[in-house]
Amino acid sequence: MPPVRNAVSRRIRGVLSLDDFEIRAKRHLPKPLFGYIAGASETNASLRHNAGEFQKYGFRPRVLTDVSARSTETTLFGTRYSAPFGIAPMGISALMAYRGDLVLATAAAETGIPMVMSGSSLIRLEEVAAVAPQSWFQAYLPGEPNRIDALVDRVAAAGFQTLLLTVDTAALANRENNIRTGFSTPLRPSARLAWHGISHPAWSIGTFARTLLFHGIPHFENSYATRGAPVVSANVMRDFGKRDHLNWNHFQRIRDRWRGRLIIKGIMHEEDAAIAVGQGADGIVVSNHGGRQLDGTLSPLKVLPSIADRVGTETVVMLDGGIRRGADIIKALAFGAKFVFVGRPFLYAAAVGGQPGVLMAADILKTELHRNMALLGVNSIEEITSDLIAEV
Numbered sequence: 001m002p003p004v005r006n007a008v009s010r011r012i013r014g015v016l017s018l019d020d021f022e023i024r025a026k027r028h029l030p031k032p033l034f035g036y037i038a039g040a041s042e043t044n045a046s047l048r049h050n051a052g053e054f055q056k057y058g059f060r061p062r063v064l065t066d067v068s069a070r071s072t073e074t075t076l077f078g079t080r081y082s083a084p085f086g087i088a089p090m091g092i093s094a095l096m097a098y099r100g101d102l103v104l105a106t107a108a109a110e111t112g113i114p115m116v117m118s119g120s121s122l123i124r125l126e127e128v129a130a131v132a133p134q135s136w137f138q139a140y141l142p143g144e145p146n147r148i149d150a151l152v153d154r155v156a157a158a159g160f161q162t163l164l165l166t167v168d169t170a171a172l173a174n175r176e177n178n179i180r181t182g183f184s185t186p187l188r189p190s191a192r193l194a195w196h197g198i199s200h201p202a203w204s205i206g207t208f209a210r211t212l213l214f215h216g217i218p219h220f221e222n223s224y225a226t227r228g229a230p231v232v233s234a235n236v237m238r239d240f241g242k243r244d245h246l247n248w249n250h251f252q253r254i255r256d257r258w259r260g261r262l263i264i265k266g267i268m269h270e271e272d273a274a275i276a277v278g279q280g281a282d283g284i285v286v287s288n289h290g291g292r293q294l295d296g297t298l299s300p301l302k303v304l305p306s307i308a309d310r311v312g313t314e315t316v317v318m319l320d321g322g323i324r325r326g327a328d329i330i331k332a333l334a335f336g337a338k339f340v341f342v343g344r345p346f347l348y349a350a351a352v353g354g355q356p357g358v359l360m361a362a363d364i365l366k367t368e369l370h371r372n373m374a375l376l377g378v379n380s381i382e383e384i385t386s387d388l389i390a391e392v
């Protein structure tokens with residue numbers, strides 16, 4: 001085995017659960033980068049809600065149901081997926097893992113799950129569409145019609161069929177933890193940053209130096225129709241644009257222009273869910289951005305039942321935030337989600353294990369789900385209903 005692959009397989013050896021990737025990523029990544037992924041905003045209250053809410057519920061398994069024919073497969077928007085979960089959009093993935101977005105997208109395609117490419121990414125969206133055309137694209141858009149139109153057209157021209165608009169970022173979040181660990185956007189080269197790099201040679205050589213050598217300084221490639229600023233430039237803040245101007249009229253504009261599937265991510269209130277449906281959204285992702293935006297926002301699992309009650313028969317309700325186990329997926333589905341997304345663990349897996357790491361993470365989650373379905377007494381994803389769980 002070549003030395004790089006050898007090192008990668010050593011790094012993921014012994015991983016048994018998604019949480020194990022986090023422990024390894026903490027060792028592998030420079031502190032500011034690990035902190036950027038792991039952290040949330042202000043007091044991390046929402047991050048804690050996300051994990052804690054799943055622990056409030058337990059199972060009421062059914063028995064003697066013959067589960068020998070069970071399958072984790074499900075159909076979403078007419079596509080058959082191998083499991084009811086996908087990879088959530090995560091910005092600057094290519095700084096964490098070499099060619100991160102491509103690694104995540106190709107592993108997802110191989111495993112038969114959707115991957116959502118982030119709009120804050122450092123690899124051109126056209127490259128991802130070329131190698132994994134079934135990927136979805138996530139956009140952050142400002143309330144500026146010209147910029148909206150141009151990006152929507154670019155995403156369509158690249159061949160993406162599913163556009164996901166994230167709507168919980170009207171302002172930059174207060175990520176104090178980033179400042180404390182030395183992470184900033186733009187990245188400011190400093191002696192401290194250099195030391196973090198030097199003290200993590202596997203990342204410095206295998207990801208950072210390799211990227212500089214073969215692809216140059218990473219730029220924000222997909223914020224708009226044209227190439228954005230390099231990650232080290234003060235201009236990255238300009239790329240944020242007028243996101244605080246974004247409103248439902250802009251959403252309507254996008255709906256009128258975009259012929260493919262349109263999904264809104266970051267819905268936490270049933271009234272907004274109803275407006276989204278009224279304006280033609282094909283689906284919504286109930287999400288608090290992994291606790292990374294408004295600190296104190298309730299956990300998505302907590303608000304899911306009221307949203308599913310309101311719009312679950314009219315649109316596809318999905319959820320992300322805090323899912324780490326097959327058991328968590330079951331709870332979200334029982335509460336009315338049709339599909340879920342998982343963020344941080346997949347990025348940790350890509351960082352420490354590249355494509356094999358992401359495949360392994362997906363396999364762990366799928367295996368847990370498959371096993372739990374047997375123990376719960378169900379054969380299909382559709383059989384997961386609210387009577388199978390209760391408050392502990």
Ligand SMILES: Cc1cc2nc3c(=O)[nH]c(=O)nc-3n(C[C@H](O)[C@H](O)[C@H](O)COP(=O)(O)O)c2cc1C
Nearest residue numbers: 037088089090091118166289290321322342343344
């Ligand atoms: C490092 C990182 C970067 C993220 N970047 C984006 C992004 O560019 N666009 C977006 O809509 N959400 C982004 N998110 C939020 C995720 O899509 C998702 O909502 C969240 O991570 C789910 O929570 P989980 O990490 O607990 O699974 C990011 C999350 C992380 C951890």
